[in-house]
Structures are given as C-alpha cells and as structure tokens.
Amino acid sequence: MWDEVKQHTGAKIVELLAEPDRANRFAIEADGMRFDYAKTSMTDAARDALLALAETQGVAKKRAEMFGGAAINETEGRSVLHIALRAPEDFVVHVDGVDVLPELRAVRARMAAFAEEVRSGRFTGAGGPITDVVNIGIGGSHLGPEMGTLALAPYHDGPRCHFVSNVDGADIHDCLQALDPKTTLVIIASKTFTTIETMTNAETARAWMAQAVENPGAQFVAVSTAEDKTAAFGIDPSRVFGFEDWVGGRYSMWGPIGLPLMLAIGPERFEDFLAGGAAMDAHFCHADLAVNMPVMLALVGLWHHQVCGYPTRAVLPYDQRLSRLAAYFQQLEMESNGKGVTMEGAPVEGGSGPVVWGEPGTNGQHAFYQLIHQGTQVVPCELMVAARGHEPNLAHHHRLLVANCLAQSEALMLGRDMDTARALMRGAGFEGAELERQSAHRVFPGNRPSTTLVYDQLKPYRLGQIIALYEHRVFVEGVILGINSYDQWGVELGKVLAKEMEPILTGEAAVDDKDGSTRNLVAFLKSAGLN
Numbered sequence: 001m002w003d004e005v006k007q008h009t010g011a012k013i014v015e016l017l018a019e020p021d022r023a024n025r026f027a028i029e030a031d032g033m034r035f036d037y038a039k040t041s042m043t044d045a046a047r048d049a050l051l052a053l054a055e056t057q058g059v060a061k062k063r064a065e066m067f068g069g070a071a072i073n074e075t076e077g078r079s080v081l082h083i084a085l086r087a088p089e090d091f092v093v094h095v096d097g098v099d100v101l102p103e104l105r106a107v108r109a110r111m112a113a114f115a116e117e118v119r120s121g122r123f124t125g126a127g128g129p130i131t132d133v134v135n136i137g138i139g140g141s142h143l144g145p146e147m148g149t150l151a152l153a154p155y156h157d158g159p160r161c162h163f164v165s166n167v168d169g170a171d172i173h174d175c176l177q178a179l180d181p182k183t184t185l186v187i188i189a190s191k192t193f194t195t196i197e198t199m200t201n202a203e204t205a206r207a208w209m210a211q212a213v214e215n216p217g218a219q220f221v222a223v224s225t226a227e228d229k230t231a232a233f234g235i236d237p238s239r240v241f242g243f244e245d246w247v248g249g250r251y252s253m254w255g256p257i258g259l260p261l262m263l264a265i266g267p268e269r270f271e272d273f274l275a276g277g278a279a280m281d282a283h284f285c286h287a288d289l290a291v292n293m294p295v296m297l298a299l300v301g302l303w304h305h306q307v308c309g310y311p312t313r314a315v316l317p318y319d320q321r322l323s324r325l326a327a328y329f330q331q332l333e334m335e336s337n338g339k340g341v342t343m344e345g346a347p348v349e350g351g352s353g354p355v356v357w358g359e360p361g362t363n364g365q366h367a368f369y370q371l372i373h374q375g376t377q378v379v380p381c382e383l384m385v386a387a388r389g390h391e392p393n394l395a396h397h398h399r400l401l402v403a404n405c406l407a408q409s410e411a412l413m414l415g416r417d418m419d420t421a422r423a424l425m426r427g428a429g430f431e432g433a434e435l436e437r438q439s440a441h442r443v444f445p446g447n448r449p450s451t452t453l454v455y456d457q458l459k460p461y462r463l464g465q466i467i468a469l470y471e472h473r474v475f476v477e478g479v480i481l482g483i484n485s486y487d488q489w490g491v492e493l494g495k496v497l498a499k500e501m502e503p504i505l506t507g508e509a510a511v512d513d514k515d516g517s518t519r520n521l522v523a524f525l526k527s528a529g530l531n
C-alpha cells in the first residue's frame with residue numbers, strides 16, 4: 001500500500017520551500033485557523049499519492065457512514081456518534097431507527113439547568129452554595145474535562161473544579177484535604193460505572209463526605225451510560241446524566257462527561273465549544289480532501305510515521321493552558337489507532353499509529369528539544385500558537401511565546417551546517433583540531449519536519465475546533481490503515497491480571513503460579529512494608 005508513496009521521500013524541506021507558492025499550497029486556512037504543513041518533506045507528488053490512497057481506502061465513504069450512524073465500530077457492533085453531541089439544529093441521525101438528537105438535547109438542557117443551579121448557588125451542599133467540584137473519572141472520563149477546564153481558565157466564573165483519576169490514594173487524598181465536604185459537589189464520571197479506579201475513588205469520596213454531611217448522596221452526581229449502576233450507588237436519577245454506548249470514552253467530552261467544564265465556564269460558553277466542534281465537522285464533511293484540514297493533518301501523520309518511518313510525534317502547544325493537551329491526544333490517538341490488526345484481523349501494513357507525546361512550549365525547549373534538534377531520530381513536531389493571549393497587560397510575554405514557536409520550526413528546518421559552525425567557533429578563538437571538535441558539537445542536521453496551527457485566541461469555539469480536528473485526523477488515519485479506531489481491547493488484559501494480583505498481595509492467593517520475576521518483586525515489596 002505504501003510503495004508508491006515511499007518513492008517520494010528524501011526531499012529537502014528548504015528546497016521545497018523555494019518552490020513557487022509552496023507556503024500557500026501546503027497550508028489550509030478555514031474558519032479562523034491556519035494549518036501550515038509547508039515545513040515538511042511532503043512533495044506535490046507525495047501529496048497526490050497520499051490523496052489517492054485516501055480515496056481508494058474509502059475515507060469519504062466511511063465518513064458518510066459515521067455521520068449517518070452506521071455501526072462502524074464493528075468489533076463492538078456500535079455506531080460512532082460523538083459528532084451528534086455537538087450537532088447543529090438541523091442534523092438528523094438515526095440509530096436502530098430512532099432519531100437520537102431529541103434525547104441528546106434533552107440531556108444537555110438538564111445539564112445546563114443543573115449547571116446554572118450550582119453556579120447561581122441555588123443548589124446547595126450541607127454548608128451552603130457549592131464552592132468546589134471534584135470530578136472522579138479516568139481515561140476518557142477524565143482527560144477531556146481536565147484538559148478543557150485548564151485550557152479555558154480565563155472563562156471560569158463557576159465553582160473551582162478539581163480532578164481525581166489515579167487509584168493511587170495520594171491523588172484523592174491531596175485533592176480532598178484542601179476542600180470542605182459541606183460545600184463540595186462530587187461528579188462520578190464513568191461510562192461503564194465499573195472502572196476499578198473510579199469506583200474505589202468514589203467510595204473514598206463518599207466516606208470522606210459522610211464524616212461531615214448527613215446525606216452525602218445529595219452532593220453526588222453521576223455521568224454514565226449505566227443508569228442501573230448509578231442507582232445502586234445511591235445517586236438520585238435527577239442527578240444522573242446519561243449517554244449512549246455509541247459515544248466512545250475518549251470522544252465523550254462534548255456530552256455529560258463535559259459537565260465540569262460546563263460548571264466552570266457556564267452553559268453558554270460550553271455551547272460555543274460545541275459550535276467550534278460542529279464547525280470543524282462541517283468543514284471535514286464538505287471541504288475537498290486536498291484542502292480539508294483533518295484529512296491533510298492525517299496524511300501528514302501517515303507520511304511521517306508509515307512512510308518516513310519516524311517512530312513518534314510531538315504535540316507542542318505554545319500555550320501553558322494546553323498543558324494537558326498532549327496527554328489528551330495520547331489517549332485519543334494511541335487508544336484509537338494503537339492496533340496491530342485491521343478490521344479484518346490481518347496485520348496492519350506499515351505499522352499502527354505512532355507514539356504521541358509532548359509538553360507546552362517554551363518549557364520543552366529547555367528540556368527535550370535538544371534531542372529533537374540534534375538527536376539521531378527525527379521527531380515530527382506539531383506546533384500550535386494563538387495570535388494573542390488573555391492577558392493584555394502581558395502582551396510582551398505572548399510576543400516572546402509566538403517568536404519562540406516560529407523560531408523553533410525555522411531552526412528545525414534550517415539546522416546549522418559544519419561551515420557555519422566552524423565560522424562561529426573560529427570567531428570564538430578556536431583553531432586546528434580543537435576547532436573541528438568544537439564545531440562538530442554545534443552542527444544541527446536540520447531538515448526536521450514540523451507543522452504549525454495558528455489562530456486568534458484560545459477561546460471555547462477554537463478549542464472545540466482543535467479537538468474535533470484531531471478527532472477526525474484519527475478517524476482518517478484509522479480508515480486508511482484499515483483499523484477500527486473505536487475499540488480498545490488492548491487495555492483489557494492488564495485489568496484482568498490486576499484483579500488476579502490483588503489477592504496475591506493480601507496473601508489470599510498463592511504467588512506460586514507467577515513467573516520468577518513477579519514472585520521476587522512481590523517478595524521484595526512485602527519485605528519493604530507493602531500495605
């Protein structure tokens with residue numbers, strides 16, 4: 001599948017950029033955002049070949065199937081309809097013959113009414129209006145609301161929101177110790193309401209609240225598809241916000257899982273966030289493939305990993321408030337496309353999705369960028385930055401941020417050759433063998449690819465666009481690879497073995513069946529005070 005595209009590798013980015021109008025022909029501007037992929041080694045011929053692949057692999061057909069409610073998550077027999085959570089008024093989609101939009105809108109209206117009650121102080125805890133909200137969830141029931149709430153901090157005018165995910169007791173301990181149970185609302189967010197981390201933390205939170213509050217259940221909210229289980233936990237149905245199993249966990253922040261974000265920024269701004277997502281959906285559905293942002297972002301991703309063989313990609317937002325974006329994209333991309341077999345069960349050609357990682361700039365520049373510039377493996381960088389921040393009195397900070405973002409992509413591309421390094425070191429007084437040695441350390445190979453996404457400001461609408469852009473990128477990559485991007489069987493085995501392991505630690509089950517390494521680790525932990 002990749003042979004034709006592979007013939008087009010090896011171009012020098014600076015030479016490509018010297019071609020007429022490359023900077024415009026390898027960029028897409030739509031609805032207030034510009035995606036620049038001119039600083040990659042993708043040639044016109046490579047792009048044509050990749051676009052041909054997108055056509056033959058049926059991206060447009062699959063896209064229509066997804067938006068039409070077909071059960072494209074074939075291994076679980078489910079539709080994939082997170083797009084319905086943010087759909088415009090005139091959108092209609094049926095699942096098993098039922099128009100799903102009215103119910104989704106009814107739940108959103110209930111969420112909004114509840115959020116307004118909490119934000120206005122009409123909904124009270126035992127000690128008065130709610131000051132703090134603790135969201136207990138993990139994976140898709142945690143990363144989206146946490147990332148989004150951090151990202152949109154300038155728009156917060158509701159209660160403070162906190163997030164607990166890890167089963168490590170340190171997480172919930174450190175969160176709760178600063179809070180007053182009488183004015184705290186706890187959201188238990190779990191699609192299945194069975195996830196061990198979330199249910200363990202939920203029990204701990206309930207016990208914490210019961211020490212100070214007569215009816216702790218009254219300060220609990222549940223977000224789940226499993227309404228029988230939320231009832232069994234003792235949460236009144238009026239405070240349960242349900243959603244359907246055709247919304248994948250990592251795609252769920254648009255619906256009730258986004259409740260903490262709605263509480264923090266208010267229902268109206270949450271609607272702006274949804275509108276941004278819907279606008280990206282419209283672009284994805286209607287723009288030609290060659291000028292379609294999610295499609296081209298996906299083709300750049302495939303170009304770098306499956307064609308050029310770069311093992312990872314870095315997400316580098318130049319925005320401190322996007323500090324959890326890389327973690328969010330890690331789940332979105334790696335849980336979706338980290339699959340070794342195609343929908344038919346055959347090995348994936350060219351490998352599954354890459355490792356995704358990153359940190360906000362400029363912090364990363366003083367840490368791992370060394371390897372990105374001079375290490376021996378190429379790391380394609382996905383940069384993003386807003387034209388302006390939210391602190392007009394600190395505009396000079398923001399200018400520096402933007403300057404660094406642009407300078408990094410330039411430095412990665414240009415590099416520094418030996419002659420330039422020699423000139424530099426000669427100027428510093430070196431000569432002979434020492435000049436050669438010192439200069440070698442100051443050479444940058446260059447020709448390192450990056451893409452840059454720019455927009456005016458990180459407001460709710462833009463965040464919605466960015467998240468939907470990456471969701472559809474994952475979809476397109478998955479379709480071309482032939483992967484089911486919407487299941488996650490790879491997380492199951494560890495869960496099963498952890499269940500077996502716990503009784504071994506308490507001594508209720510024997511360790512003898514385990515391998516020697518595990519037996520020794522258990523023995524050491526026990527001798528070191530395992531509790």
Ligand SMILES: O=P(O)(O)OC[C@H]1O[C@](O)(CO)[C@@H](O)[C@@H]1O
Pocket residue numbers: 138139140141189190191192193194195198249250335488491
């Ligand atoms: O919302 P739940 O059912 O608690 O699941 C949390 C997360 O766990 C996973 O199933 C992985 O273990 C994710 O896909 C999901 O987002």
